[in-house]
Amino acid sequence: xxxxxxxxxxxxxxxxxxxxxxxxxxxxxxxxxxxxxxxxxxxxxxxxxxxxxxxxxxxxxxxxxxxxxxxxxxxxxxxxxxxxxxxxxxxxxxxxxxxxxxxxxxxxxxxxxxxxxxxxxxxxxxxxxxxxxxxxxxxxxxxxxxxxxxxxxxxxxxxxxxxxxxxxxxxxxxxxxxxxxxxxxxxxxxxxxxxxxxxxxxxxxxxxxxxxxxx
Amino acid sequence: xxxxxxxxxxxxxxxxxxxxxxxxxxxxxxxxxxxxxxxxxxxxxxxxxxxxxxxxxxxxxxxxxxxxxxxxxxxxxxxxxxxxxxxxxxxxxxxxxxxxxxxxxxxxxxxxxxxxxxxxxxxxxxxxxxxxxxxxxxxxxxxxxxxxxxxxxxxxxxxxxxxxxxxxxxxxxxxxxxxxxxxxxxxxxxxxxxxxxxxxxxxxxxxxxxxxxxxxxxxxxxxxxxxxxxxxxxxxxxxxxxxxxxxxxxxxxxxxxxxxxxxxxxxxxxxxxxxxxxxxxxxxxxxxxxxxxxxxxxxxxxxxxxxxxxxxxxxxxxxxxxxxxxxxxxxxxxxxxxxxxxxxxxxxxxxxxxxxxxxxxxxxxxxxxxxxxxxxxxxxxxxxxxxxxxxxxxxxxxxxxxxxxxxxxxxxxxxxxxxxxxxxxxxxxxxxxxxxxxxxxxxxxxxxxxxxxxxxxxxxxxxxxxxxxxxxxxxxxxxxxxxxxxxxxxxxxxxxxxxxxxxxxxxxxxxxxxxxxxxxxxxxxxxxxxxxxxxxxxxxxxxxxxxxxxxxxxxxxxxxxxxxxxxxxxxxxxxxxxxxxxxxxxxxxxxxxxxxxxxxxxxxxxxxxxxxxxxxxxxxxxxxxxxxxxxxxxxxxxxxxxxxxxxxxxxxxxxxxxxxxxxxxxxxxxxxxxxxxxxxxxxxxxxxxxxxxxxxx
Numbered sequence: 001x002x003x004x005x006x007x008x009x010x011x012x013x014x015x016x017x018x019x020x021x022x023x024x025x026x027x028x029x030x031x032x033x034x035x036x037x038x039x040x041x042x043x044x045x046x047x048x049x050x051x052x053x054x055x056x057x058x059x060x061x062x063x064x065x066x067x068x069x070x071x072x073x074x075x076x077x078x079x080x081x082x083x084x085x086x087x088x089x090x091x092x093x094x095x096x097x098x099x100x101x102x103x104x105x106x107x108x109x110x111x112x113x114x115x116x117x118x119x120x121x122x123x124x125x126x127x128x129x130x131x132x133x134x135x136x137x138x139x140x141x142x143x144x145x146x147x148x149x150x151x152x153x154x155x156x157x158x159x160x161x162x163x164x165x166x167x168x169x170x171x172x173x174x175x176x177x178x179x180x181x182x183x184x185x186x187x188x189x190x191x192x193x194x195x196x197x198x199x200x201x202x203x204x205x206x207x208x209x210x211x212x213x214x215x
Numbered sequence: 216x217x218x219x220x221x222x223x224x225x226x227x228x229x230x231x232x233x234x235x236x237x238x239x240x241x242x243x244x245x246x247x248x249x250x251x252x253x254x255x256x257x258x259x260x261x262x263x264x265x266x267x268x269x270x271x272x273x274x275x276x277x278x279x280x281x282x283x284x285x286x287x288x289x290x291x292x293x294x295x296x297x298x299x300x301x302x303x304x305x306x307x308x309x310x311x312x313x314x315x316x317x318x319x320x321x322x323x324x325x326x327x328x329x330x331x332x333x334x335x336x337x338x339x340x341x342x343x344x345x346x347x348x349x350x351x352x353x354x355x356x357x358x359x360x361x362x363x364x365x366x367x368x369x370x371x372x373x374x375x376x377x378x379x380x381x382x383x384x385x386x387x388x389x390x391x392x393x394x395x396x397x398x399x400x401x402x403x404x405x406x407x408x409x410x411x412x413x414x415x416x417x418x419x420x421x422x423x424x425x426x427x428x429x430x431x432x433x434x435x436x437x438x439x440x441x442x443x444x445x446x447x448x449x450x451x452x453x454x455x456x457x458x459x460x461x462x463x464x465x466x467x468x469x470x471x472x473x474x475x476x477x478x479x480x481x482x483x484x485x486x487x488x489x490x491x492x493x494x495x496x497x498x499x500x501x502x503x504x505x506x507x508x509x510x511x512x513x514x515x516x517x518x519x520x521x522x523x524x525x526x527x528x529x530x531x532x533x534x535x536x537x538x539x540x541x542x543x544x545x546x547x548x549x550x551x552x553x554x555x556x557x558x559x560x561x562x563x564x565x566x567x568x569x570x571x572x573x574x575x576x577x578x579x580x581x582x583x584x585x586x587x588x589x590x591x592x593x594x595x596x597x598x599x600x601x602x603x604x605x606x607x608x609x610x611x612x613x614x615x616x617x618x619x620x621x622x623x624x625x626x627x628x629x630x631x632x633x634x635x636x637x638x639x640x641x642x643x644x645x646x647x648x649x650x651x652x653x654x655x656x657x658x659x660x661x662x663x664x665x666x667x668x669x670x671x672x673x674x675x676x677x678x679x680x681x682x683x684x685x686x687x688x689x690x691x692x693x694x695x696x697x698x699x700x701x702x703x704x705x706x707x708x709x710x711x712x713x714x715x716x717x718x719x720x721x722x723x724x725x726x727x728x729x730x731x732x733x734x735x736x737x738x739x740x741x742x743x744x745x746x747x748x749x750x751x752x753x754x755x756x757x758x759x760x761x762x763x764x765x766x767x768x769x770x771x772x773x774x775x776x777x778x779x780x781x782x783x784x785x786x787x788x789x790x791x792x793x794x795x796x797x798x799x800x801x802x803x804x805x806x807x808x809x810x811x812x813x814x815x816x817x818x819x820x821x822x823x824x825x826x827x828x829x830x831x832x833x834x835x836x837x838x839x840x841x842x843x844x845x846x847x848x849x850x851x852x853x854x855x856x857x858x859x860x861x862x863x864x865x866x867x868x869x870x871x872x873x874x875x876x877x878x879x880x881x882x883x884x885x886x887x888x889x890x891x892x893x894x895x896x897x898x899x900x901x902x903x904x905x906x907x908x909x910x911x912x
Contacts, residue, residue: 073360074360074361075355075361075362075363076361112359113359113360145320148320150283150284150320150321151283151284174286175286175363176286176355176363177353177363207434209284209286211284211357211360211361212283212284212285212316212317212321212323212357212361213284213317213321214359214360215317215320215321
């Protein structure tokens with residue numbers, strides 16, 4: 001009654017096919033909910049930038065995109081913008097050098113911590129040496145809710161074919177201490193490298209840490 | 216002037232005093248202090264220290280799992296300390312609260328106002344003079360915004376014979392006692408479908424009036440999502456919204472059970488994957504059932520009104536009604552129609568007022584006894600036993616074995632026979648008074664369903680019942696001609712009354728079955744015997760004439776009612792609603808003589824030297840000594856459990872501690888059966904250790 005090797009491989013192949021189909025189904029139905037787990041299509045959005053442009057995620061189809069939820073009043077954000085070591089600025093430079101589009105998103109509601117006008121944002125970024133491709137002013141919180149952004153920072157990496165390859169924390173050391181950056185493993189730069197090399201992202205999802213997004 | 220000198224002087228004196236001292240440090244939004252349960256410590260001993268935080272209004276810090284955002288507090292050892300990081304054990308995390316940040320989207324778990332975060336601390340074995348503790352409390356504190364704060368806290372503990380710090384020990388002990396205990400039931404998570412079902416099985420089930428929420432250690436579930444709850448006979452089930460598509464391995468966390476009076480108890484659990492346990496779901500919790508509440512209340516009110524209508528047929532009510540109806544026909548014939556109508560309204564008012572009074576009495580009793588719902592009552596052995604006997608006695612009364620309350624009826628009759636509006640009003644009261652004892656057979660179920668509802672619902676159902684009772688008279692007073700249709704009082708009423716005895720006996724049988732499940736077969740046997748004794752007492756009272764017979768009869772009836780209730784109580788595992796812990800915790804005060812007596816008898820003896828200010832003692836009590844497993848092992852092996860309470864200095868206890876070379880509590884002594892000298896157990900107990908000792912007998 002033992003399965004022959006041939007039958008076994010046939011069964012395994014069928015199982016794999018079923019699993020793939022199921023995975024694709026889950027991915028397509030879960031489009032609006034970019035949760036952890038299986039690769040998920042990044043939902044498209046349209047927003048206004050600090051310079052007054054209107055941009056959509058679909059404008060960058062074919063390029064790797066990084067979404068960074070941010071709030072300059074949040075100590076966890078301040079940790080990663082602190083100079084030195086200018087952790088976030090360094091990642092933004094790496095991104096622009098390898099043709100990755102960096103979009104910072106501010107989902108703070110008017111009157112809440114981190115809410116800024118376009119001019120304020122541009123000033124602030126110049127002051128701290130931040131070089132995102134765009135800063136999206138999402139004061140309604142629609143984009144944040146679409147991506148279920150929970151904290152600042154909360155990072156997403158979207159591949160050229162529009163899949164979320166990474167979502168979660170910036171690194172593996174949840175703290176607001178600048179001194180921890182040196183010893184931390186940075187998930188975003190690891191994900192960027194894997195995607196650039198055409199390899200699967202080893203750590204595809206993590207629990208983001210930081211302040212709550214001030215919707 | 217004087218104060219200016221005295222305060223610094225006092226401070227200087229305090230600093231010179233041999234004892235632990237520390238100052239609260241202002242971290243910014245919180246005052247932080249390092250405290251310990253000892254004032255003086257011995258080298259090598261392990262004690263509980265704690266970070267105590269007084270938070271500014273509106274600010275909070277986080278639980279071990281902060282939820283969607285935030286970070287738990289940390290403690291690090293700074294330079295200049297006489298201990299290393301290794302000397303610090305893990306935090307004993309108190310039960311957290313929900314901190315909703317964005318409704319339905321971001322949920323955190325943490326604390327506000329005050330947090331005492333205890334942890335074990337081991338004093339170096341080579342400590343001399345004093346032990347210096349310099350710690351850094353590193354915590355994220357949030358209101359609308361978040362601020363990472365640090366506070367350098369220090370404490371100097373003199374080395375010497377161990378000496379408790381009464382205030383700090385008591386405070387730490389109180390917080391440890393509030394920390395989650397191990398869940399003694401079983402937990403399983405069914406993650407095969409979304410939402411996941413967390414099934415909690417525990418002997419005796421949960422109090423269905425309570426609310427339960429699961430706080431995960433990880434992020435497997437959505438933190439802000441509601442957790443719909445349902446109950447069953449043997450437990451409860453929570454629906455959890457997953458955050459991931461699948462669950463690898465077990466789900467760990469705590470459940471927090473909040474009773475109707477706001478008391479919160481936490482239980483740590485690890486739920487392995489598997490199907491939902493039987494009898495842990497099906498009964499919707501109050502919170503989930505709110506939508507259905509209005510509808511079911513209307514149904515109940517209708518049922519109650521029909522029940523009230525049927526009450527009119529009771530032999531105690533119908534004659535009153537018939538006489539009044541006759542009078543009405545006469546009054547109408549002599550042209551007093553309007554008077555008849557107003558009498559009808561007065562009568563209705565009398566009935567309704569009586570029923571409102573009854574409802575108020577029930578609500579008041581419920582309030583006074585804290586028995587918030589019948590689910591609780593039916594898990595309580597004595598209540599079930601007494602209810603069974605009451606049903607039985609009402610049955611006997613319906614069968615005509617004895618007469619009830621004829622004097623009340625007579626007083627009511629004399630009032631009711633007065634003419635005019637007052638007469639009509641008191642007829643209504645009378646109908647309610649004589650009808651009230653008949654409520655049980657018809658409305659037992661409706662009454663039970665309504666007892667755990669808000670006071671207003673109770674009132675509505677009772678008023679509906681009263682309206683049902685008053686309705687025939689009210690209709691007759693407006694349409695007197697209908698009185699022809701009224702059944703004539705006669706022998707058939709007695710027959711009907713006797714017939715209603717049988718539903719009563721059936722109800723008693725059903726309650727007996729419940730009693731068997733709650734308190735075991737012995738309680739059932741005693742309740743049946745008690746019923747026999749009551750019947751005997753009634754029979755005796757009716758036969759006998761002399762005073763002695765009356766006394767004997769009364770004694771038989773009282774014994775028949777009280778003894779079953781006592782047996783139902785002693786054998787019950789479900790005494791206090793939520794039965795996960797042996798709340799009885801039977802103890803006996805310790806004395807050297809008592810130990811000698813017991814060991815002479817050959818009984819094994821366990822002595823707990825404890826004090827309210829001793830944190831370690833509280834921890835051992837919660838995790839080990841109070842647990843069902845240990846209590847059962849004690850009971851099974853006939854272990855005498857003695858408690859020596861050292862909360863107040865007691866020379867005899869102090870002497871015993873000294874004799875065993877212990878500076879203080881906790882101390883646990885174990886005398887195996889037949890032994891005269893005890894084993895001194897370690898300061899930190901575990902269930903395994905204690906049960907191992909007991910069962911090794």
